[in-house]
Amino acid sequence: MTTIHPVILCGGSGTRLWPVSSAALPKPFLPLVSDETLFEQAVRRVAQDDRFAPPMVVAGAAHADMIIQQLHDAPGARLVIEPGAKNTAPAIALAAALLPADAVMLVCPSDHHIADAAAFRAAAFAAAELARDDYLVSFGIAPDRPETGYGYLQRGEALAQGFAIRRFVEKPELARAQEYLASGEYSWNGGIFAFRAGHLLAELAAHRPDMARLVAQAVAGGRNDGARFYPAPAPFAAIAGESIDYAVMENTARAAMVPAAMGWSDIGSWAALADALTDGADAAGNVTRGAADLDGCSGVLAITDSLRISAVGLTDVCIIVSGGEVLVTTREGAQRVGKLPGATNQ
Amino acid sequence: MTTIHPVILCGGSGTRLWPVSSAALPKPFLPLVSDETLFEQAVRRVAQDDRFAPPMVVAGAAHADMIIQQLHDAPGARLVIEPGAKNTAPAIALAAALLPADAVMLVCPSDHHIADAAAFRAAAFAAAELARDDYLVSFGIAPDRPETGYGYLQRGEALAQGFAIRRFVEKPELARAQEYLASGEYSWNGGIFAFRAGHLLAELAAHRPDMARLVAQAVAGGRNDGARFYPAPAPFAAIAGESIDYAVMENTARAAMVPAAMGWSDIGSWAALADALTDGADAAGNVTRGAADLDGCSGVLAITDSLRISAVGLTDVCIIVSGGEVLVTTREGAQRVGKLPGATNQ
DSSP states (O other): OOOEEEEEEOOOOOGGGTTTSOSSSOGGGSOOSSSSOHHHHHHHHTTSSTTBOOOEEEEEGGGHHHHHHHHOSOTTOEEEEESSOOOHHHHHHHHHHHSOTTOEEEEEESSOEESOHHHHHHHHHHHHHHHHTTOEEEEEEOOSSOOSSSOEEEEEEEOSSSEEEEEEEOSOOHHHHHHHHHHSOEEEEEEEEEEEHHHHHHHHHHHOHHHHHHHHHHHHTOEEETTEEEOOHHHHHTSOOOOHIIIIITTOSOEEEEEEOSOEEOOOSHHHHHHHTGGGOOTTSOEEESSEEEESOBSOEEEESSSEEEEESOBSEEEEEETTEEEEEETGGGGGGGGSHHHHOO | OOOEEEEEEOOOOOGGGTTTSOSSSOGGGSOOSSSSOHHHHHHHHTTSSTTBOOOEEEEEGGGHHHHHHHHOSOTTOEEEEESSOOOHHHHHHHHHHHSOTTOEEEEEESSOEESOHHHHHHHHHHHHHHHHTTOEEEEEEOOSSOOSSSOEEEEEEEOSSSEEEEEEEOSOOHHHHHHHHHHSOEEEEEEEEEEEHHHHHHHHHHHOHHHHHHHHHHHHTOEEETTEEEOOHHHHHTSOOOOHIIIIITTOSOEEEEEEOSOEEOOOSHHHHHHHTGGGOOTTSOEEESSEEEESOBSOEEEESSSEEEEESOBSEEEEEETTEEEEEETGGGGGGGGSHHHHOO
């Protein structure tokens, strides 16, 4: 049985969930879908099974104390403090360099929602088997709509525990997304990965030698402080930030995927959150948090931390009152919330 | 030349403009369309021409001080304090009983907006001529849409200064309202009237003898206090409240109307206010008051007295932040705002 080493990434600013999320309190650390925060859920998903080692969390210094608090009692957990935000490839490489070379790591974003934790774990165990055989494994999320906001994976030949990846596809136009959905060959690239640590570093050295060298220097020059590890800032600052997809996954000959149907959402906008909350919706599909009176509304998400919301006649609108701001957006418009003056001038 | 005695009515609760209007600060006393309140505008419309006598204002005791304040310098103005809210017929009859029998009175609601004051005055002078000839005269507002929220007047034979009224029509269904608009024979009943005071009282005595008697008793037993007149409470309380339309206009053989195209609105809902504010709208028809950032919106009314409003992708929605409440309504839904818990449980 392969032990899985969870690596939980806490980057990302989440401005599309403004005004609730902010630079100081970004999306992972908010109780968006339940009473637990998305980070707490991410930790708990890999905490209830002894096939998982204690988690390693990679985050910025600004959120370290919040992470310690939200880890609660997680013996053996480690925290890697990134000296700067460099996208996912350097963060994952830091973790890989701090693990034994033969450790199988499971890279999990901390700001996603997964409704079916058992399905997640089953996919993780399948991915771990592939990773042990030196595949670089991505979770392929079963799509349920022609989403244009995600990248896609096309399945190739069948492997013992999954499939080879034939190709990676950037966020498509709607017509293309509809073709992908109809074909049954495509999955969403959910940003969840399994690697053998040493293999990931070898592939990084092959495809991004500068990054691999600078990460190694940052780790070699870093220091431990209790459960925290501080990489050396100078070499880390010299890294050209890049996603793990660009840096490694799209270049390797060993890309594989495991299918995962687990009620996944990246909670990438208020519309996505509304979708994730449909279990708590009324008969007309409305979801409220805090004081809200709705009359003749359907598909409305109304969340307030203070003033009462009264809404009449609205369809598919999100109303958010938080932190002294009032946001009202259509579901379609929700993707543009991060560009609002309020979200960009925090 | 007939001198016109303006009678300005300040009844009505205006709950459909909640949360800005309230029982304590109802619609007439709010600066909704301009820097002036609707009441101040109503007073000023009849103050800039020496054919108008000083106004007589009929209102409840709760609003008396506010009215004195908003009358500013209006020499000769009188204030009739209604002991209770009894709809328009008793209010108008009180004023009629306090005026000379041959005075021509012009009854004006204080919570309407009239964009073209000169057109209003021209219609008032025409109505006054008809009233002097003992017609009971209603302003017939030229309709510009098949409105289902107003009563209609059907024109009859032509008179010197206007038309006889063939019939009064209750708020119609949409199909009927469209017929009325297409026919060109119908006007909105705007609730603006001209009467000779003695004639109005005689008609009231003929059609509502109990009301006429009780009003006469309330006036006979009333008392003056400076510019204020307090009718006797007991007889006034015994009156069965009724509108002037039901009590008199629909029963008299002398109903007449003057056509009035004057940019009239009853500001009866947030949608109506949005329509009245189109002069200040941006190219997409949005109107904002206070801090508001709109992205991809059209026909949006955004008003805030405190928190910034950010809105994305909305069409024909009103967002009102006022008095610690947040209201979001479609234009269609605006008619139902008065039924919201926040509006009814003030």
